[in-house]
Amino acid sequence: MIGQRFGKLTVLERVENNRFNHVCYKCQCDCGGITIVDSSNLKNGNTTSCGCIKSKGEMYIQQWLSKHNIKYIPQYSHDKIILESGRRPFFDFAIFTSANQLYCLLEYNGK
Numbered sequence: 001m002i003g004q005r006f007g008k009l010t011v012l013e014r015v016e017n018n019r020f021n022h023v024c025y026k027c028q029c030d031c032g033g034i035t036i037v038d039s040s041n042l043k044n045g046n047t048t049s050c051g052c053i054k055s056k057g058e059m060y061i062q063q064w065l066s067k068h069n070i071k072y073i074p075q076y077s078h079d080k081i082i083l084e085s086g087r088r089p090f091f092d093f094a095i096f097t098s099a100n101q102l103y104c105l106l107e108y109n110g111k
Contacts, residue, residue, distance in 0.1 A: 007048025
């Protein structure tokens with residue numbers, strides 16, 4: 001499994017089994033994050049990122065944006081957008097122009 005890719009994850013090394021005695025691997029995500037994943041979750045597609053992408057739909061959007069060389073930042077929060085609660089919301093993707101200007105924000109909510 002070492003060196004294989006599953007979604008955004010590349011398997012780096014085998015680590016000790018989890019508490020259920022399942023084989024686990026240390027993986028690096030395309031975003032730079034590191035995560036430990038049960039091998040069955042890698043193989044069946046349940047885990048495809050370190051958590052930076054929350055759904056398979058978001059993964060497909062990210063792949064499409066990358067394929068078309070569209071500049072984006074995942075899980076983006078803007079300091080000028082504040083909810084009534086005082087919190088800043090996170091958007092799945094922020095799209096930028098070639099001049100690094102924010103163009104739009106995307107939030108994937110399923111089909």
